[in-house]
Amino acid sequence: MSDKAGSRATMRGWAIRAYGEEMVLMNELPIPTPGPHDILMQMRSAEVGDWDELVRAGEWDMERPFPLVLGLAGAGRIAAVGAAVTDFSENQEVYAYSYPLHDNGAWAEFMLVPQSHVAPIPASLTPVEAGGVPIVGLTAHETLIDVLRVTRGEVVLINAAAGGVGHIAVQIASGLGAHVVAAASRRNHDFVAGLGAAAVIDYDATGDVAKAIRAQYPGGVDKALNCVSGKAANDYVAALADGGKMVDLPGAVSVQRAGVQIISDYVVRGNGARLAELTRRFDSGALRLVVHEIFRFDEAPRALDLVLARHVRGKVVIRTT
Template sequence: MNDTTQASATMRAISQDALGGPEVLKSVDVSRPAPGLGQILVRVHATSVNPVDLMNRATGVFSGGKPPFVLGYDVSGTVAAVGPGVTVHRVGDEVFGMLPFPHGLGSYAEYVVAPARPFVRKPEGLDHARAAALPMAGLTAWQALVETAGIGAGSRVLVNGAAGGVGHLAIQIAKAHGAYVVAVAAAANAGFVRGLGADEVIDYTTTALSEATSDLDVVLESVGGEYPVQAVQVLKPGGILVSTLPPSLAAAASAAAERGVRPAGLFVEADRLGMRELAALAADGRITPHIGATFALEDVAKAQANKPGAGKTVLLVN
């Protein structure tokens, strides 16, 4: 049930009064929220920086309104209170998950209210920092490869942006399903992605996709630009191009139709089933989120300006 003492207290949060660069982010004291019907209040121990956070900060494209607002979707923490009707979590449970995309942001704070069911128990062997790096990026990779593309043993899968937040988890998810993985990454990250299980590595700074591979079943594309068109050329007829940047697929539509390739634009969804699968893979050591850098919540401006060489940037909250 709700803790009215907690609900009346204040908390730290990172807010912004204007759209712009990292400098618009500031630490403020705001009222601590209370969970409503079907919701939980989570004491946030860690959250992470996703590309969409930077987009929201600069343009408000997915924020659901004009500033002020609090950024952030990923959460790992402890249940502080539960709202009416919640049966899947209790106060004190360590949980992790993703706030509803696109308008459910708000994890750059000490506490956050979230729908109960998209959150699951955090595996004991996964610390809060790594758990916070997993939900949005992991669900994106899972929904793209497993639910949309239907990968399985022997699937030939190319992952573009393979060293990034989505990409490094996509490699591990694909390998856990028996796929053959071609990773596209800079030469400096070749060892990293091979260590995750990539069977081949293409250095995008020197080699075009069409020069290095072909006859693929699936391409997971998260970079945009000319890559969707290139991806169509290396997929076999009946293959699927899944993009996390749906507008970028327009340029490849005609070529995809000619080759019999299915283009699929994906926006990630908060999902209990996917989170349970990710938690199980993490508990078994079959996927491990890689943290490129960590920052305190108050240093979020530096965190958003940071460009980790691989993996995710994590904010440690409390």
């Protein structure tokens, strides 16, 4: 282990002592020790998403002891590698999504992850910006390419299109040659159009969003990526064409409709190879990340509150160092 980590026994991190409790900044959390196939990251930044509230509230059980460090992804410098790690070395700048997790999360000075979850950060992003990529990037890439299998010429609906997953998904889907229909608030129409959306639906002003989509696409949309929770998720099911397919990320769809497929049990997992592909796309100019705001480490609760208010364009990131 490097002197930076090895000379210290403890670290700071935002943690909870039980599910449902408020997060607390703890100053004497143990720094994890890498196993043979692990990488210890000294964190530079961490991703913030509504999934962090699911963990805090106990709706997503991490199956780890308390105190439980929050945060699931981020970027940092490699502080130490396990004895069997051959593809990475100390001081490399990398990023990772750590679920299924090791001993601690990303909202800390150090995070332990399996080497299979890690990839070098894009050269086109700063280490702080890169911390906003892993979960949204992996989610958009896997759902569109492997689950929905989007192909050229298909009509693909993406709602919450200006958000974290949404703004990456619009770019990937349009890059695949799909005709992207983006649902976003009026203030974000030019933004998502600039990302590659061929049509934009104003979900705030439209009384019946499915009817508005059908007015432009009478046959319905071929594929859909639902990023919204609550009853609003059901409105988009009616926009699917017969034989259409939707990935429902929050698992919010509660209606049934014959002839369409709704996938509500998707869970993204750490994948270093897929992150490396995202790195290539960022560095080729095929993808860009929009960062809404960067918060100081001691402002982590404020960062999560902003995300939960659901008016974020792109990503919110916590700067760790």
